[in-house]
Amino acid sequence: MAVWLNRLLNFKRGELPLALLSAAFFFCLLCGYFFLRPVRDAMGVSRGMDELRWLFIVTSIAALVFVLAFGGIVSRLNRRRFIPIAYFFVIACLLVFAGLLVVDGATGGGLIGSDAQTATSRLVGYTFYVWLSVINLFATSIFWAFMVDIFDVDQGKRLFPFIGIGGTLGGLAGGFGTRQIAGMTDSVFLPAGLMLAGATLFAVAIVIMLALDRAAVRSSHSKLGTSVGLQEPVPVERAAIGGHAMDGLVAVSKSPYLLGIGGYIVMMAISNTMIYFTQANLVLNESDNFSEFIANFALFDVLAQTATLLTQMFVTTHLIRKLGVGFTLAVLPLVTTAGFAVLALWPTLGVMAIFQALHRATRYAVSRPARETLFSVVPESEKYKAKPIIDVFLYRGGDVAGAGIDGLFRTLGLSLTWLAAAIVPIAGAWGVLSFALGRTQGRKAGQLQSAGDRLDVECRINVQT
Numbered sequence: 001m002a003v004w005l006n007r008l009l010n011f012k013r014g015e016l017p018l019a020l021l022s023a024a025f026f027f028c029l030l031c032g033y034f035f036l037r038p039v040r041d042a043m044g045v046s047r048g049m050d051e052l053r054w055l056f057i058v059t060s061i062a063a064l065v066f067v068l069a070f071g072g073i074v075s076r077l078n079r080r081r082f083i084p085i086a087y088f089f090v091i092a093c094l095l096v097f098a099g100l101l102v103v104d105g106a107t108g109g110g111l112i113g114s115d116a117q118t119a120t121s122r123l124v125g126y127t128f129y130v131w132l133s134v135i136n137l138f139a140t141s142i143f144w145a146f147m148v149d150i151f152d153v154d155q156g157k158r159l160f161p162f163i164g165i166g167g168t169l170g171g172l173a174g175g176f177g178t179r180q181i182a183g184m185t186d187s188v189f190l191p192a193g194l195m196l197a198g199a200t201l202f203a204v205a206i207v208i209m210l211a212l213d214r215a216a217v218r219s220s221h222s223k224l225g226t227s228v229g230l231q232e233p234v235p236v237e238r239a240a241i242g243g244h245a246m247d248g249l250v251a252v253s254k255s256p257y258l259l260g261i262g263g264y265i266v267m268m269a270i271s272n273t274m275i276y277f278t279q280a281n282l283v284l285n286e287s288d289n290f291s292e293f294i295a296n297f298a299l300f301d302v303l304a305q306t307a308t309l310l311t312q313m314f315v316t317t318h319l320i321r322k323l324g325v326g327f328t329l330a331v332l333p334l335v336t337t338a339g340f341a342v343l344a345l346w347p348t349l350g351v352m353a354i355f356q357a358l359h360r361a362t363r364y365a366v367s368r369p370a371r372e373t374l375f376s377v378v379p380e381s382e383k384y385k386a387k388p389i390i391d392v393f394l395y396r397g398g399d400v401a402g403a404g405i406d407g408l409f410r411t412l413g414l415s416l417t418w419l420a421a422a423i424v425p426i427a428g429a430w431g432v433l434s435f436a437l438g439r440t441q442g443r444k445a446g447q448l449q450s451a452g453d454r455l456d457v458e459c460r461i462n463v464q465t
Contacts (some may be wrong), residue, residue, distance in 0.1 A: 011158065014221045019159050021212040022147060023166025025205055029143060030167040032201030033136060034174025034301055036094075038182070039191045040132045042293035043125035045280045046112050052280060055126065056273070056396075056403040059133045063396040066134050067388040083142055084206050090135055094199040097131075098192040100124050105188035111290045134392060141391035144372045146209070150216045152223055153376045153445050160369040165312045168305055168364065174201075175301035182298060186291040194294075251386040257444070258386050260437050261374055262394045264329065267430040268363070269398025270405065271336045274419065277406045279356055282349050303353055307361035326438020328370040333430040335362045340420035374437060377444035 110116025112125035216222040
């Protein structure tokens with residue numbers, strides 16, 4: 001059975017157990033998040049689009065503060081310690097949010113945006129929106145940083161699409177479960193219940209992560225468990241990464257390669273935000289209460305995760321290997337341009353649902369694995385410090401830019417046709433940058449391979465001596 005799966009999935013012998021644990025880890029992580037995402041989105045739009053734009057600005061500021069604090073923690077802890085601590089922090093925050101909403105509801109308070117809302121529910125709603133918007137990128141960022149710490153470049157191209165499928169199934173399960181629960185009740189305790197479900201899944205993710213770490217150290221098919229030139233796997237010493245909290249910002253500012261990745265992220269975030277605001281407007285007009293907000297946002301998530309799963313199963317597994325990183329990264333700008341052009345001609349809920357599903361499928365199933373491959377040629381300290389700066393702060397900075405563009409267009413009364421036209425130059429620069437990053441990644445991977453070959457020869461000479 002294992003041999004058959006290895007051939008089907010393009011795995012080498014011995015890689016399947018690590019890939020399965022990684023996929024299960026990602027499943028729990030995204031399943032927990034997709035129990036929370038519709039709650040966040042509903043809280044964001046419940047008082048109108050103007051306040052949602054301000055929330056984007058606050059989120060960007062919070063993102064910078066958070067990633068700087070995260071950089072300081074990373075400097076003092078090794079990988080096995082700081083990843084569980086980070087997810088325990090997420091669980092603790094969810095318990096606090098849920099507890100405050102339960103107490104508020106039990107004393108007669110209502111949900112944010114309702115006639116019975118209280119100062120507590122409004123404060124919790126807005127805080128939760130900002131908090132989850134930052135935590136989401138941070139949680140997935142350190143997951144993929146952990147993956148490139150375990151697997152080398154060649155393994156990443158073959159295994160990351162499969163691991164991504166595990167996360168997509170988790171997102172699909174979380175979105176479907178949230179929609180079903182929201183459709184059955186409009187209780188004031190609904191958001192708190194969904195938060196507790198998310199916290200439970202994050203706890204399971206911690207357990208799986210620790211099991212994966214132990215398995216990787218014992219495996220000769222992981223970078224953590226092998227030493228160059230030796231026959232037996234030797235666990236790698238996991239000392240603290242070291243450095244300072246500002247190292248991430250310094251690394252990004254000094255590296256053209258990291259700046260290029262940051263530019264890619266910013267342009268992706270701008271397009272995502274424009275799509276998000278268009279979607280939020282449609283949901284706001286089609287929903288009558290908070291439960292319907294949650295259910296409709298969860299429906300968009302289910303459609304997107306289904307499209308992502310189909311893409312991952314039938315397209316992504318061999319796409320990066322056949323087309324290369326640069327061409328794969330350029331698919332998302334093309335989909336973005338085409339989607340806005342169609343939406344400008346037919347601005348309906350159905351077209352929006354299809355466009356949003358295809359865009360997110362491309363982003364998660366095609367662009368994300370290729371994007372994470374870019375970090376496989378980056379030193380460990382930059383993966384864990386510069387990567388959150390790029391994935392969290394720059395991403396949220398792109399969100400603010402996208403929100404500003406959307407707000408400007410709506411203030412001027414411009415139609416979706418103008419919005420689609422504004423996307424064209426952004427997508428053009430985005431596509432050019434994709435190819436440049438692909439070439440640079442290939443060159444750096446070649447340099448690492450050459451260095452590894454030289455080290456292997458030196459080790460063999462020393463052993464023979």
